[in-house]
Amino acid sequence: MEExxxxxxxxxxxxxxxxxxxxxxxLHEAVSLYTPVxxxxxxxxxxxxxxxxxxxxxxxxxxxxxxxxxRLFRKYISPDTSVEMLKKKKDTETIIEAFSSRFRRIExxxxxxxxKESPDPTIxxxxxxxxxxxxxxxxxxxxxxxxxxxxxxxxxxINGPRRAGKDLILSKELDDFTESVPADFIIYRKSDxxxxxxxxxxxxxxxxxxxxxxxxxxxxxxxxxxSKYALIKHIPLKVLFINDxxxxxxxxxxxxxxxxxxxxxxxxxxxxLKMLPEKLTKxxxxx
DNA sequence: CTTGTAAGAGTAATGAGTGA
DNA sequence: TCACTCATTACTCTTACAAG
Numbered sequence: 017m018e019e020x021x022x023x024x025x026x027x028x029x030x031x032x033x034x035x036x037x038x039x040x041x042x043l044h045e046a047v048s049l050y051t052p053v054x055x056x057x058x059x060x061x062x063x064x065x066x067x068x069x070x071x072x073x074x075x076x077x078x079x080x081x082x083x084x085x086x087r088l089f090r091k092y093i094s095p096d097t098s099v100e101m102l103k104k105k106k107d108t109e110t111i112i113e114a115f116s117s118r119f120r121r122i123e124x125x126x127x128x129x130x131x132k133e134s135p136d137p138t139i140x141x142x143x144x145x146x147x148x149x150x151x152x153x154x155x156x157x158x159x160x161x162x163x164x165x166x167x168x169x170x171x172x173x174i175n176g177p178r179r180a181g182k183d184l185i186l187s188k189e190l191d192d193f194t195e196s197v198p199a200d201f202i203i204y205r206k207s208d209x210x211x212x213x214x215x216x217x218x219x220x221x222x223x224x225x226x227x228x229x230x231x232x233x234x235x236x237x238x239x240x241x242x243s244k245y246a247l248i249k250h251i252p253l254k255v256l257f258i259n260d261x262x263x264x265x266x267x268x269x270x271x272x273x274x275x276x277x278x279x280x281x282x283x284x285x286x287x288x289l290k291m292l293p294e295k296l297t298k299x300x301x302x303x
Numbered sequence: 304c305t306t307g308t309a310a311g312a313g314t315a316a317t318g319a320g321t322g323a
Numbered sequence: 324t325c326a327c328t329c330a331t332t333a334c335t336c337t338t339a340c341a342a343g
Contacts, residue, residue, distance in 0.1 A: 083313085098311070105330070146312050146337085154314090154335080177315095177334095219336070 018294060020286040021274035030290045032219075032260045046144035047137050053084045054135040060085070061126055067093050067119035068112050075108050087143060092129065093120045156219045156260050156289070157200065163292055164203075172212070172301065176201030186214065186242075192249070195241055203256075203301065212301050214242050215256040220263025239280045246283070252303060255284045256296070264288070 023030055056077070064070035070093065074085045086102045097115050101107070130136040157177070164174050176184055176199070186197045190211060203213035216238070239255050246253035257276065264270060273286045282303065287295050 087312085100311070103331080 017297075017300065019274070020277045023291065024270055024274070027265060027270060030288050031262055031264050032289065042144060043137065043141060046140045047135065050084070050140040050143050051135050053081055053088070054130075054140065055132050056081060057085055057088045058129060058132045058135075061122065061129060064122060067122045067125070068116050070122060071108060071112060075105050084143065088139070091139065091142070092125050094118065156258065157217050159289060160217060160258055160292075161201070163289075168298070171206055171298065173204050173206055174201055175204065176215070190245070193245055197238060197241060210251055211253055212251075213254050213256050214238075215258060217258040218260075220259065220261040220269070235276050236279055239276070239284045243280070243283050254300075254303070255280060257284070257286045258289070259286060260288045
């Protein structure tokens with residue numbers, strides 16, 4: 017089997033095939049998507065007597081547009097108040113008390129915003145930039161599940177959340193597993209329901225996945241704990257890390273993941289989506 | 304330039320509240 | 324008490340900032 021480190025020299029052609037957008041191709045879509053929200057916002061700015069009233073009116077709008085209007089409120093009137101904070105309707109009056117002295121005056125906002133007939137394309141693009149946050153990670157798991165089921169449908173089942181959903185907590189999924197380790201999926205042998213692979217999936221766009229429990233040391237702990245369990249239970253349980261995206265090329269990421277695979281001594285595998293057909297074989301799953 | 308930490312944002316899941 | 328709706332939380336990745 018080829019190791020993750022062997023791919024280093026040809027890494028650029030293995031990191032991902034999830035597509036991203038080019039600028040400015042999405043401009044038109046951004047404007048058309050956010051025009052209704054902007055128009056609504058402009059209306060509210062002119063119908064409210066002051067900035068406090070504007071916030072109250074926004075909080076009274078229906079749920080679908082409320083968050084987007086709050087984002088605009090933050091941009092134009094109150095950069096101090098995060099959208100997370102504003103989301104809570106019941107805190108509205110407290111927020112007004114605490115922050116309204118720093119709200120921009122509504123007259124000034126009126127003089128600075130665009131006309132309703134020609135909404136501001138820049139702010140639309142700013143909002144659009146965040147629209148697909150987190151989506152790449154969902155696409156990753158969705159793709160993986162689909163590929164796995166097509167390839168191994170007759171022999172193995174895979175369990176775990178597609179797209180959004182809670183992680184699997186191993187202590188709940190496996191008998192006598194004591195530590196509450198969160199995992200993304202588990203692969204079982206169909207014939208006798210033996211768990212064979214514990215999986216973790218992550219998409220890295222342009223920053224390494226060096227975050228909290230996903231740090232290398234955290235990953236090592238996972239391998240250690242799971243290997244120990246496999247030994248006690250006498251089952252060929254292994255660990256699979258699906259990692260994908262341009263972030264893999266940054267800094268020491270590739271080396272870190274190669275080391276991780278070595279650390280597992282065959283009980284751990286690191287794979288991008290493109291490596292799946294070459295690396296994730298029945299032989300390995302059963303080994 | 305690299306690495307660690309914190310915070311922002313969207314959506315599904317969950318929880319709370321309300322009206323019948 | 325039940326069903327339904329809406330708000331909040333939990334989970335995910337991305338971005339910003341700061342320190343090494």
